[in-house]
Amino acid sequence: MDTNFSAQATAPFVNILEVGARDGLQNEAEIVSTANKLGLITRMVDAGVKRMEVASFVHPARVPQMADAEAVIAGLPDRDDISYIGLCLNKRGVLRGLATREGNRRGIDEAGCVIVASDTFGQKNQGQTIKQGIRENREMIRFARAEGLKAQVTISAAFGCPFEGAAKPETIFHIVEELAAENPLEITLADTIGVGVPAQVTDLFGRLREILPDHITMRAHFHDTRNTGIANAWAAVQAGVQTLDSSLGGLGGCPFAPNATGNIATEDLVNLLDRSGIEHDLDLRKAISTNQWFAGVLDRPLPSLVARAEA
Numbered sequence: 001m002d003t004n005f006s007a008q009a010t011a012p013f014v015n016i017l018e019v020g021a022r023d024g025l026q027n028e029a030e031i032v033s034t035a036n037k038l039g040l041i042t043r044m045v046d047a048g049v050k051r052m053e054v055a056s057f058v059h060p061a062r063v064p065q066m067a068d069a070e071a072v073i074a075g076l077p078d079r080d081d082i083s084y085i086g087l088c089l090n091k092r093g094v095l096r097g098l099a100t101r102e103g104n105r106r107g108i109d110e111a112g113c114v115i116v117a118s119d120t121f122g123q124k125n126q127g128q129t130i131k132q133g134i135r136e137n138r139e140m141i142r143f144a145r146a147e148g149l150k151a152q153v154t155i156s157a158a159f160g161c162p163f164e165g166a167a168k169p170e171t172i173f174h175i176v177e178e179l180a181a182e183n184p185l186e187i188t189l190a191d192t193i194g195v196g197v198p199a200q201v202t203d204l205f206g207r208l209r210e211i212l213p214d215h216i217t218m219r220a221h222f223h224d225t226r227n228t229g230i231a232n233a234w235a236a237v238q239a240g241v242q243t244l245d246s247s248l249g250g251l252g253g254c255p256f257a258p259n260a261t262g263n264i265a266t267e268d269l270v271n272l273l274d275r276s277g278i279e280h281d282l283d284l285r286k287a288i289s290t291n292q293w294f295a296g297v298l299d300r301p302l303p304s305l306v307a308r309a310e311a
Contacts, residue, residue, distance in 0.1 A: 009209065009240035013279040015051060016269060017219065017245045018044050021072070022053035022087055023263055024251035026065050028298070034068045036297050038075045043293065044248060044266075045077055047286035051243070053112060056087035057096040073100045073108060083150075085110040089126040090136055094144050101149070110185065111144040113137050113153040117171055118161035121192075125156070130171065134178045141182040153179050154188040154221060158204070159196035166195075169204065176211055186217040186243065191232065194225025194261065198235035205239035219243040222264050224250060224303075229264035230272055237278060244269060249291045249302025265304035267291060284310070 021041050025032055041054060054076060060067035069086070076084055086097040086108040094111050101107030115133035116122035122133055137153055144151035158172050176187060189204055201220070208218055220236040222229040222245070233244055250265030270284045284306075291307040301308070 009206075010238050011240055011242055011278070014237055014241075014273055015243040016049065016266065016273075016280055016282055017051045017053070017085075017243050018049045018248065018266060019053040019221075019245050019263060020044065020248035020251055020266070022056050022066070022085075023245075024247035024249070026056065026063050027253035028065055028251075030298075031065060031067075032297065034071045034075065036294075037068070037072050039297075040248065040290065040294055041072075042077055043290040044287070045079065045082055047290060048282040050081060050281050051083045051085065051110075053085045053087060053245075054108070056089075057093035058087070058089060069096070070100060074105065076106060078106050083109040085112045085152075087112045087114065088140060088144075089114055091140055091143060094140050094147075094149070097144075098147055098149060108149070110150040110152060111140065113140045113144075113151060113184070114156055115153065115175060115179070116156045116161075116192075117167050117175060118157045118164050120163040121157050121161045124163075130175065134175060137179055138182050141179065141184050145183070150185050151182075152185040152188065152219070154190050154219075156190045156192045158189040159191040159200060160193055162193050169207070172204065173207065173211060176208065180212060180216055184216060186219045187212065188219035188221050188243075188245070190221035190245075191223055191229075192221075194223035194229060196222065196232050197228055198231050201232045201235035202239050205236055205241055209240055217242045219245065221245040223252070223262065224264050225261045230268055233264055233269055234272060234276070237273075237276075248287065248294060249304045249307060251302060262303055265302075265306065267304045267306040267310075271306040271310075 055069035056066045119129045141151040222232045246266040246269045247263035250262040252263040
């Protein structure tokens with residue numbers, strides 16, 4: 001491996017994609033009201049967020065927290081400079097996403113498609129093997145793009161699976177090559193259960209960078225389950241990743257992965273980038289203020305370390 005690769009690739013600007021309203025809340029046992037979800041979204045838009053996951057189109061029996069997806073989307077701030085994302089696990093999800101745009105409604109801007117790099121986890125998460133997921137996601141991306149909806153795809157459990165163990169790089173890159181053929185907006189590698197380490201991040205994204213054409217960008221999604229999330233984020237920045245996911249306060253987790261705790265905290269990521277001289281769009285003070293407000297909504301402190309230190 002070229003030892004100078006990281007220094008040469010470091011992204012001069014990082015887009016922060018806020019996932020708090022979707023991934024951050026989906027594991028919460030107590031249902032957060034539509035009004036408070038919109039309050040979270042509005043405050044993070046005011047803090048500078050330009051892309052945001054706002055809902056997922058899943059059956060409410062599977063993820064009750066997302067039962068009000070359409071109501072949340074109907075109340076979104078109508079801002080031309082914001083891109084709103086709805087998570088779609090199958091073609092039905094894309095159809096629901098398209099329905100939010102009917103008439104004169106704003107609706108979502110992007111369909112966030114998902115495939116799991118594990119047959120066992122994929123069947124538990126969305127009832128698909130890898131082979132089935134490739135076929136479904138290719139159709140979803142093609143269909144969404146044909147209907148005028150941007151489409152991007154996340155490869156979940158790309159760093160490890162709670163049921164099958166370590167992910168195989170050859171499996172990840174087989175999925176990448178299949179889905180890149182449909183020209184998604186970007187491809188995300190997600191550490192769904194927080195087992196990744198920086199060396200793994202550097203290797204996987206270094207190889208991904210070589211495979212992808214220039215018009216398909218790289219995105220990273222890290223969980224902090226084993227306290228490596230922020231270190232992994234920095235490794236991703238050094239590998240040239242253009243977009244990083246984070247969640248207000250470090251909220252989150254996957255309902256279908258045992259002990260999969262929160263995402264990296266938006267406040268912690270902003271602090272890292274600020275102090276490392278990497279440009280981005282967010283205002284740390286406003287993010288911390290939103291953290292304090294939402295801690296009151298949930299009636300408990302949020303996990304973000306920077307928000308606690310800077311309060």
